[in-house]
Amino acid sequence: MVATILVGMLCAHLLCFAVMFLLISKRLHGKTMGMDFFAVGNLLLGLAYVLQLLEGGPAWSVMSVVNHTFTLASPVVFWLGAMRFFGHAVPLWRPLLAVVVAYTSLQVLVQWSLGPVARYAMLSGMSALLFLVMASTVVYGVRTFAKDLYAEMVFFAALISGISVLNAIKFLKLLQGGLVALQMDANFQLVFYIYMSFLATVLPPSIVWLVLRRLTDELRHQAARDPMTQLLNRRGLTDALKQHFNARHAGAAHLLLIDVDHFKHINDTYGHQAGDAVLCHVAQVLQATVRRGDLAGRIGGEEFAAICLDADAVGVVHLAERLRGAMERQAIPVDGSDQPLRCTITVGVSPAFVGAQALDGAMREADAALYRGKAAGRNRVEVALNPHDQALLAALNASAAQQTDAIG
Structure with missing residues (x-):
């Protein structure tokens, strides 16, 4: 019951912040700084948890396949959004479609060849790997492209590392104990959902803070520059x-x-x-x-x-x-x-x-x-x-x- 309430709150947080990110991106008039990407990422993850609640437990169904695909696609979209925030003109829909098609096909293959435990373990293992790469990229950014955001990047790296570690533990528990590890009220699942709820509460406002800081930095830069020559005024x-x-x-x-x-x-x-x-x-x-x-x-x-x-x-x-x-x-x-x-x-x-x-x-x-x-x-x-x-x-x-x- 507690886990179900946590997942319900998690869904509400993710979907509400998806709407907020989308509204903010519309107000930025073209230079969205990845906010539209973050809206899509939150939407995908929120829908994945809605499907998980509707499933009620591990199963082999279209709903389960879509749930896993959305769960894995969301960190990919967040990663693309971070690249947009730092000025890289990366597309969204083509990479997202490629991930959806590739992972859906891989789920079918693994389910038929290795069984349901392997499919659920694959999701945890690949999620752990994705979040580890994201955390490593953030640490690299502290030393290169995000030196002006040192404290914020260290904070993000710590949070992302935490979800990577939890997914790695879930992967090992699935290999050792099978689908029993995914029972909603198991102690580990409670810890997992509490941490995810914490992330869903803390990360979106932190992203909004980064956007506001970048906007104020740009305004300060423009206020200190001559518009024609870009020299200091x-x-x-x-x-x-x-x-x-x-x-x-x-x-x-x-x-x-x-x-x-x-x-x-x-x-x-x-x-x-x-x-x-x-x-x-x-x-x-x-x-x-x-x-x-x-x-x-x-x-x-x-x-x-x-x-x-x-x-x-x-x-x-x-x-x-x-x-x-x-x-x-x-x-x-x-x-x-x-x-x-x-x-x-x-x-x-x-x-x-x-x-x-x-x-x-x-x-x-x-x-x-x-x-x-x-x-x-x-x-x-x-x-x-x-x-x-x-x-x-x-x-x-x-x-x-x-x-x-x-x-x-």
Whole structure:
């Protein structure tokens, strides 16, 4: 009686969450993150347990065959749903149909050749194997594609390992004691159904939590990025800089402000489409030039920024000169024009600063240097330094001149 109540509750949980997953997938408008797959998996498993209740015990019937097929197909669908969640465009119905046809045929073959015990043992053994592979995949994901979900993946691996172990024990009990091991109120079956009820209660909300976390992460990512160039915006630069300075042993940073020379003239002459192409080209060159770990962003209009972390002043000016030279050398194809477009940039470099709260001051100093560079003729790097840094300024100017000669 207790086992029957547990299985009934399990059916209710699975079928209700199947409907909930389906509704959530409809609200996600195309990017379902596997929620439609999880709905199908819950539906299959819920129907399998409904059929088990209707059967009343081990039997050889169409209902029993369908029950076993749905039971084995559900973890396959959950696995496919997990792949969809992590961005793999896997199909659902073709693999599911293949599993249904193959396992139904295998059940008939095993029943006729080895008997009912072998058929029930086959279901437990293959379920144990499937869940073991799933748990292993989750553990692998912790080290590779799901590093940002470390705690959640460890939790899932533990739960999936538990159901794998229980199915393995059921497999051994069937081999040793036959179908008696499947009696509804046997102690092991009670433990099995309690654990399955626990999973049906805990796992679906956990999956919803993962989807909500992924959605909020994407919203946070979009809020921190410029939509055209996918570089960091002002907010993204500030947040990333805070993370840098919150780390232990964080060194000083330098800010580079980059402005496209005569950008209004480019827009007026070639059109806004060409202007957009120039902005995207500057973004590509900027990303290719900054060092790994540095921050690159677009802070408005034709103005870009780079924050060089843990860099000395001479190295920062060398980087700014490489950026300026790369922009000067590279041509930008323009639709509707036989001649590629060439443009230059002016770069203002701030003094070293420490702490995210010092970014506004660095912005002002780099901006002042940028406008001095524009007043001096554009297509140049201008460095902002404190008055007592004249010796360093001379060294930086000499280094910049050497870099410019090398580029020429």
